[in-house]
Ligand SMILES: O=c1ccn([C@@H]2O[C@H](COP(=O)(O)OP(=O)(O)O[C@H]3O[C@H](CO)[C@@H](O)[C@H](O)[C@H]3O)[C@@H](O)[C@H]2O)c(=O)[nH]1
């Protein structure tokens with residue numbers, strides 16, 4: 301294919317915080333690992349620190365600074381138990397990347413396992429059914445055509461109809477409401493957005509088709525970067541809140557995420573002085589501990605995991621109080637407070 305066309309097509313993701321940036325770095329490197337021929341673009345908001353933006357620039361061809369768009373719809377987001385997701389309206393900015401003729405949006409919590417450049421043969425709006433309500437599409441992976449007109453129409457739709465889940469997925473399913481019925485070629489195979497969650501898994505189908513998964517999507521509040529990684533054994537350990545309920549294959553995908561992180565992202569970050577230097581003597585380190593260090597260095601520290609200096613220093617040493625101060629509900633509460641303020 302002509303190089304000019306390839307240069308006008310891009311994979312696009314979004315980050316509004318330093319923590320999601322770990323996801324974006326892994327995603328970008330996973331796309332490089334499967335030798336994509338398309339450009340990599342990322343939307344970042346001013347909350348992402350300068351230091352992190354610089355790291356993102358090592359992986360992404362195009363780092364676009366955008367303003368936050370927030371649905372502010374706390375009532376509907378409460379139904380979804382995810383008060384933080386109003387900010388995902390910021391995703392709409394991807395339609396403004398009009399220097400590309402076609403693009404594929406990927407959430408920052410996705411990981412690419414095989415080359416998916418064939419997605420650029422699809423038309424707007426192509427996506428995979430959502431596992432919770434398969435008449436809707438999941439908005440973590442979709443093919444679209446950047447257009448200022450579409451962007452304005454989406455904003456208008458946000459003002460008039462709004463989003464039925466408070467996030468971008470509800471809005472996009474309202475706007476592209478004929479996705480379910482109009483054209484079957486816009487239904488992508490589940491292999492392009494394999495959501496593996498604790499709530500639902502069709503294991504026999506997984507055993508039959510799982511080997512062909514192209515993109516895995518870590519939906520839900522606990523992301524790969526919240527898990528612990530044991531540097532001695534080179535294996536990921538389940539988050540204490542997920543321990544007993546994870547489907548077995550989920551651990552393999554988490555491991556795949558961490559393998560990309562350790563082999564392809566950590567070496568990039570190591571040039572960053574003290575970042576990633578705080579391994580716990582026992583060999584266990586948690587990326588959020590590294591995040592805390594990143595926040596100490598960053599120009600605009602979100603400090604969401606840090607409640608006091610002592611606690612912060614313990615966290616940085618990798619001494620994480622999983623059953624006490626650092627238990628998941630507390631982290632979640634802090635995140636919630638951060639988003640409301
Ligand atoms: O604080 C945040 C929250 C989200 N994001 C970005 O927005 C995406 C969507 O959020 P995520 O936490 O991945 O949501 P999911 O757990 O995947 O939940 C679902 O619901 C969301 C809201 O409707 C949709 O955006 C998702 O695609 C859909 O899978 C992320 O991947 C990031 O790219 C941020 O940058 N910062």
Ligand SMILES: [Mn+2]
Pocket residue numbers: 407408409410440517518519520
């Ligand atoms: Mn997601």
